[in-house]
Structure formats: structure tokens, C-alpha cells
Amino acid sequence: MSYKLFCVECGQQQDSSKYSLFCSKCQGLLEAKYDAPAKVSSRVLEGKSGLGRYVPTLPINNPANHVTLGEGNTPVYQLRKVGQALGLSDLWGKLEFFSPTGSFKDRGNAALVSALKDTGVKAVSEATGGNGGLSFAAYCAAGGVTFHAFIPDKNRNYLKSQAIAFHGAQVRWVKGPREEVYEAARKFAEDSGVLHLRYSKSIYFIEGQKTISYELPGQMNPMPDHIVIPVGNGSIHMGMYRGMKEMLEDGRIKKSPALHAVQAEETSPLVAAYEGKRWTAYEGESKSIANGITVKNPPRPSLVAQGCKKTGGRAVGLPDERIAHWQRFLAASEGLFVEAASATTIAGVEKLVKMGVIKPGQRVLAILTGLGIKEPFPHV
Numbered sequence: 001m002s003y004k005l006f007c008v009e010c011g012q013q014q015d016s017s018k019y020s021l022f023c024s025k026c027q028g029l030l031e032a033k034y035d036a037p038a039k040v041s042s043r044v045l046e047g048k049s050g051l052g053r054y055v056p057t058l059p060i061n062n063p064a065n066h067v068t069l070g071e072g073n074t075p076v077y078q079l080r081k082v083g084q085a086l087g088l089s090d091l092w093g094k095l096e097f098f099s100p101t102g103s104f105k106d107r108g109n110a111a112l113v114s115a116l117k118d119t120g121v122k123a124v125s126e127a128t129g130g131n132g133g134l135s136f137a138a139y140c141a142a143g144g145v146t147f148h149a150f151i152p153d154k155n156r157n158y159l160k161s162q163a164i165a166f167h168g169a170q171v172r173w174v175k176g177p178r179e180e181v182y183e184a185a186r187k188f189a190e191d192s193g194v195l196h197l198r199y200s201k202s203i204y205f206i207e208g209q210k211t212i213s214y215e216l217p218g219q220m221n222p223m224p225d226h227i228v229i230p231v232g233n234g235s236i237h238m239g240m241y242r243g244m245k246e247m248l249e250d251g252r253i254k255k256s257p258a259l260h261a262v263q264a265e266e267t268s269p270l271v272a273a274y275e276g277k278r279w280t281a282y283e284g285e286s287k288s289i290a291n292g293i294t295v296k297n298p299p300r301p302s303l304v305a306q307g308c309k310k311t312g313g314r315a316v317g318l319p320d321e322r323i324a325h326w327q328r329f330l331a332a333s334e335g336l337f338v339e340a341a342s343a344t345t346i347a348g349v350e351k352l353v354k355m356g357v358i359k360p361g362q363r364v365l366a367i368l369t370g371l372g373i374k375e376p377f378p379h380v
Helices: 080-086 105-118 131-143 159-166 178-192 203-209 211-219 235-250 269-275 301-311 320-334 340-354
Strands: 003-007 030-034 076-078 091-095 123-127 146-152 170-174 226-230 258-264 315-318 364-368
Touching (some): 080 091, 105 131, 105 235, 123 131, 131 159, 146 178, 159 170, 203 211, 211 235, 226 340, 235 301, 258 269, 258 301, 258 340, 269 301, 269 315, 301 315, 340 364
Parallel strands (some): 258 315
């Protein structure tokens, strides 16, 4: 099944046989469109132990280039004790930390590395160090793509950074803030001729995230009234919105759940975009415990705001104190140890309940994105 790339700004079609991030005419970001409706692509994979996993449209021209580690089909689990504490009888978690490398990033990187392979890219450079880099390193190893990883020197002892090297990435440790790490990756790409990935701007990564939406009709009947999603760059939110839109078009669902976006208060540009306010990035590094979503300048804020509004969702910021509370509560009551960035979803449910947006008796799904054991332990 073929696809085409179009600029979201001027609408010009791009050459999908080449790896592209930006429009060749106006340098706008891109979106993918397919030559068949989603229904055609929702075939059940054969030989997959009878799991019946649906495969939505993905930006790959040759199916032989599909790189996978068995990502997806993550469990949906009822959060009874959290729900009781919040006055909700129908609260669930989508356990994305069951993914091969322990985070939702595997869905996006399966599509991204498949697209690299499909377009003939052999090597890339990128500034990294967290879940995204770890996941990308694993999929590059599986897909035969050389990954030149530029990681902050201060992260040498972090488990995620060490795991990137363990997967065979060519690691270069860079002293200085994130901006200098990014510049080192860009300069290396320029000098060596390899692709500078800039994964936060990649439509391929976003397309991989829509697989979460595709799994829900088979896991939750009825579908949730509300889905609460942690957002940094906003890739899960944008991907899930695209997935819901495709399923509405082919008739698999009749109505989309309200898609809510949650961030730490300290770093909340997507909340500002939703509220129509100007966001001014602060100087220096984030101090929030939800470091996985502290993206100061996300690339597509208007699209996240649009996805919230078109589905009846909200965008809200949360204080670190409530994020830390629910991170600990999830571990101590439900046995689920997630990263602080993941716990923002429960803090977000709490706030949306207090706002009267989520009402008792409604079905709610929280996307729990990353395994807590990969980060330094919170203070006990």
C-alpha cells in the first residue's frame, strides 16, 4: 500500500521515495495520506499466535522493510484503587511500558526505522539520551541502520544512556546544555553526509503512534468517554487523533473519545497553544520531575490543540507535587511503577474530575507511557 507526503502549510506533494521532514517548497512540516482507506489495511497478521493484532496504514511502500520487535497490543488494566480514590468506577490504564524497550516510543520508532529502511537511509545522527534514544537504538539494531547518538555527558551514568550504547549505537558524549548536544549532532551530519534525524519533527514517528487507537475497539467495549495523554512533543496525541479519525471514516467507531493533553505546569507550551496564549520558553534546563515531557518548543502545537478541541478534550498543566503523589500511589496501591511523565495522566484525571469535565460513571483511559525502573528512583 502506497502513501504520499503533503506539506501541512502549502499542501504541496513531496517525494515519498525519499526520507523527508520538511516541504521542499516552503519548509513546512509534513503529513501522510494513503491510497486506500484504513479498513483495507486493518488486516490481521498471520502467524502471530492468534493475537489478532490490527495493522493500520503506515508510511512504508515495501512491506518487506517493516521493522518490528513485537511492539503494540499492550494491556488495558482497570485501576480500581486509583479510581476509588478519584470517585471513578470505570478508570483504566493502557500499559505502554509493556513495550519491548519499556515505553510507548517503540510504536513510533517501528514506523520511523521502517521508513528509513524503506527510503534507503543507512546511517543517522541525533541528539538523544532518553526513552526515545533507547528505543531508536534498539530498532536501528534490528533494522541494520547505523545510529550516531549524541548524548549529554552528564547522562553517562543514566540507565537509558548506557542502554543506547549497549544496543550498538556509535555514542558521542557532549558536554554542555541540550542546545550544544543538538548542534554537535547537526554538525556531524553536515560534515559526514549522514542524515540528521530530528525525530521530534518526524511524521513517520507520529504515524506509528496511531496504532494505540486501533487496538482500543478490540480491548474496550464500550470505548472510553475520555482518554488522558501525556504530551511533550505531542506525538501520542497527534497519532491517536489520526487513528480515531481513520476509524471514524471507515465506520469502525461512531464517535471519538475526548482526547485530553496533560503537561507539567513548568513546561506547558501545548496547554498554552490550546488556550490561545503565547508561550515563552524559559532559560536553562527543566527542573520538573516529569522530565520525559518537558519539551520547551514542540514542533506542532496547533495540531495538538486542534485534536483536543475537535474531540471535546482539554489541555491542562499539573504541579509536580500532584504528579509525584500519583506516581507513588500507583506503585503502592496498584503495583504499577511508572515514570513521573506517565503519572501526569493520573494527576490530569484528578484535575479534570475537579473541573467537572470527567464525571462519575464515565469510562476513562489513562495512557501510562514508560516504566519507572529506568529512571533514578524518586526520594523514598
